Each structure stands twice: as C-alpha cells, then as structure tokens.
Amino acid sequence: MRATRARIPKPAPGVEAVERLSEAGNERSGLVPLDRNERVSPLPDAVLEELRAGIDSDLLTGYPVLDDAYAELGAALGLPRERLLLTSGSDAAFKAIHQCYVRPGDRVVMLSPTYAMYDVYARMFEADPLGVPIDDDLTLQPERLLEAVTPETRLVLLASPNQPTGTVLAPELLDAVIERAAAAEALVLVDEAYYPFSAATLLPEGGPNLVVTRTFSKAWGLAGARVGFAAADPEVVRTLYKVRSVYDITALSAHCLRVVLAHPEVAADYVSEVDAGRELLVERALAAGLEPVPCPTNFLPVRVAPRVDPAALVAALEQRGYLVKGPFGAPCLRDFIRVTLGPPALMASFADALDQALAS
Numbered sequence: 001m002r003a004t005r006a007r008i009p010k011p012a013p014g015v016e017a018v019e020r021l022s023e024a025g026n027e028r029s030g031l032v033p034l035d036r037n038e039r040v041s042p043l044p045d046a047v048l049e050e051l052r053a054g055i056d057s058d059l060l061t062g063y064p065v066l067d068d069a070y071a072e073l074g075a076a077l078g079l080p081r082e083r084l085l086l087t088s089g090s091d092a093a094f095k096a097i098h099q100c101y102v103r104p105g106d107r108v109v110m111l112s113p114t115y116a117m118y119d120v121y122a123r124m125f126e127a128d129p130l131g132v133p134i135d136d137d138l139t140l141q142p143e144r145l146l147e148a149v150t151p152e153t154r155l156v157l158l159a160s161p162n163q164p165t166g167t168v169l170a171p172e173l174l175d176a177v178i179e180r181a182a183a184a185e186a187l188v189l190v191d192e193a194y195y196p197f198s199a200a201t202l203l204p205e206g207g208p209n210l211v212v213t214r215t216f217s218k219a220w221g222l223a224g225a226r227v228g229f230a231a232a233d234p235e236v237v238r239t240l241y242k243v244r245s246v247y248d249i250t251a252l253s254a255h256c257l258r259v260v261l262a263h264p265e266v267a268a269d270y271v272s273e274v275d276a277g278r279e280l281l282v283e284r285a286l287a288a289g290l291e292p293v294p295c296p297t298n299f300l301p302v303r304v305a306p307r308v309d310p311a312a313l314v315a316a317l318e319q320r321g322y323l324v325k326g327p328f329g330a331p332c333l334r335d336f337i338r339v340t341l342g343p344p345a346l347m348a349s350f351a352d353a354l355d356q357a358l359a360s
C-alpha cells in the first residue's frame with residue numbers, strides 16, 4: 001500500500017446520493033425463488049438444445065454483430081430498426097434515458113411504489129423524483145397522475161402493469177399523460193416488462209415523446225442473458241445509442257434472443273402456465289383467509305395482515321424453502337407480500353407451505 005496524502009475524490013453528487021444494495025448471491029441457493037418475478041419453469045429442452053448448438057468459437061472470439069437480432073426483433077414487432085435499441089436488460093434503457101434527457105433539478109414523475117431503479121436513476125442524475133401514490137386498494141386515481149405532470153417535468157416513467165402493485169394503467173390515461181407531457185416537452189417511458197402476461201401494449205404505434213421498453217427477463221426466461229429493448233422515435237433512439245457502453249449486448253445474449261424469437265410458443269405457453277398457477281394460488285390464498293389481488297403479471301400481491309404479520313410470514317416461508325418478497329415500506333403495501341407465479345404444480349406446493357407457515 002502506498003502511503004500518500006492523496007485523498008479519494010468525492011463521487012459526483014448524484015452518485016453520492018444513491019444507495020445500492022449488492023445483488024443477492026449464494027445465500028439463495030436451494031430456495032425456491034418466488035421473490036424476483038423470474039421465469040420459474042425451465043426453458044423447453046428443444047430450445048436449450050438449439051441454444052447450445054449455436055455456441056461455437058466464432059460466437060465467443062469476435063465482437064458481437066447485432067444485425068440479425070435487430071432484423072428478427074423488428075420483424076416480430078412490426079417496427080423498423082431505426083425505432084429500436086437493444087439494451088442490456090430494460091434497466092439499461094432507464095439509465096440511458098436519464099443520462100440523455102434529464103438535467104439536475106428536472107422533475108421525474110413515477111408511481112409510488114414502483115420499480116425501484118427509476119428512483120435510483122432519477123437521484124443519480126440529480127433530478128427531482130416525484131412519486132404519485134397508489135391507493136390502498138392498489139389502484140391509481142388518474143387525475144393525481146395527470147396533475148403531477150407539470151412544465152417542470154422532463155420525464156414520466158410508468159410501468160404498466162406496475163410492479164410491485166400490479167396496477168394497470170388504462171390506455172386512455174396513458175394517452176392523456178403522453179399529451180400532457182408533450183405540452184411540457186417531456187418524455188414518457190412506458191415500461192411493458194410484464195408483456196405478454198398483460199397483452200396490453202402501446203406498440204407498434206409511437207409518438208415523438210413516447211418510449212416503450214420491454215424485457216426478455218420474464219416470460220421469455222432470459223433474466224440471466226440481460227436483454228431488453230426500447231422502442232422510440234428514431235431521433236430518441238439515436239440519442240440513447242450515444243450513451244451505451246460499447247458492445248453492451250453480448251454475442252451470447254443476442255444468440256439467446258434470436259433463439260427465443262424463433263420460438264414464440266416459449267413465452268405464450270408460459271403465460272398459460274402462469275394463468276393456471278394464478279388461478280390455483282388465488283383460490284388457495286382465499287381459502288387460507290388471505291386477500292390476493294390478481295393482476296396480469298407473473299406475480300401476485302397478497303394482503304396477509306391482519307391475519308399475519310407480513311415480515312413473520314416471509315421468514316416462515318423462507319424456513320420452508322420459499323423466497324417471497326416483503327415486507328414493503330410503501331403505505332399501500334404495508335399489509336402485503338408479493339409472490340412470483342409459476343406453473344400450477346409449483347403453486348400447489350407453495351400453497352401447502354403457505355398453509356403450514358400460517359399454522360405455525
């Protein structure tokens with residue numbers, strides 16, 4: 001160690017302002033992960049075989065070429081390449097949009113609670129995040145959202161369905177927000193992470209101030225490959241492209257994307273499995289005296305208090321081998337846990353563990 005009087009410089013103010021927990025590690029091994037809304041059924045064997053068969057030395061030794069991935073994604077969506085940007089998970093698109101368009105002090109409007117990284121990026125880029133509260137019945141009063149979009153607003157980030165509440169924003173409300181934001185010269189990012197569990201989408205339509213993001217981390221089962229995309233006006237896409245890390249989409253990730261795009265049944269079948277799993281778990285939760293709030297996603301918010309303390313239930317479920325999300329700090333979710341949905345057989349075993357945990 002060199003003993004000098006040099007001090008480590010302070011990070012930029014926005015970076016200093018944010019806290020990041022380290023990502024989870026081996027402590028999760030052996031537990032059933034119903035806390036992160038990943039796909040919890042394996043990918044079909046034939047698809048895995050195709051993935052393996054496409055991995056050769058050239059794929060790994062050369063820098064990635066994305067032309068085919070863009071062409072196939074564009075064909076699947078009915079969108080030209082100039083409206084698409086592949087991103088390393090949809091998360092990278094959220095960061096890029098802040099980096100490109102948000103200046104210190106700008107207002108960034110979002111729901112509260114919502115996907116946690118929106119707030120992190122707003123603070124990192126020294127913006128002023130404003131959360132529009134979700135009500136205790138997990139719905140949103142539309143006028144609250146509309147009123148939050150003011151001339152100070154530069155960006156509106158809306159996940160629909162929202163996570164962790166499952167709140168779905170009506171297309172008319174999204175249109176009204178986009179119009180109000182246009183008057184304020186603000187962008188609206190609509191995060192469709194839970195497509196196609198929810199079939200509602202704004203694509204392939206567009207608009208100069210609309211950015212739609214999606215991820216392959218959920219129904220398509222590629223959370224480990226980190227692939228998402230933003231669909232936007234070509235000028236916005238060109239701007240977002242400027243701030244990406246070079247070769248951010250790995251050749252392996254692009255290969256995985258191309259294989260799942262060639263097999264649309266992978267996501268479609270999983271949506272059916274999750275629908276059946278939701279039906280089963282809703283029934284079992286109601287029978288256990290709990291209050292599930294079904295939503296078109298692969299997760300289920302379940303009101304467990306006052307029957308049981310959410311933190312105690314999360315701990316009791318972990319003892320029985322299941323990770324679920326909770327307790328939550330947001331007022332509307334104080335009484336809730338959130339359970340990632342999967343196929344009926346898994347949901348039936350989980351419901352047995354839930355019954356035991358409630359009895360303990």
Ligand SMILES: Cc1ncc(COP(=O)(O)O)c(C=O)c1O
Nearest residue numbers: 089090091115159163193215217
């Ligand atoms: C609403 C929402 N958006 C985005 C993401 C992140 O997706 P990705 O894995 O593509 O970064 C999540 C993950 O849970 C989410 O719930």
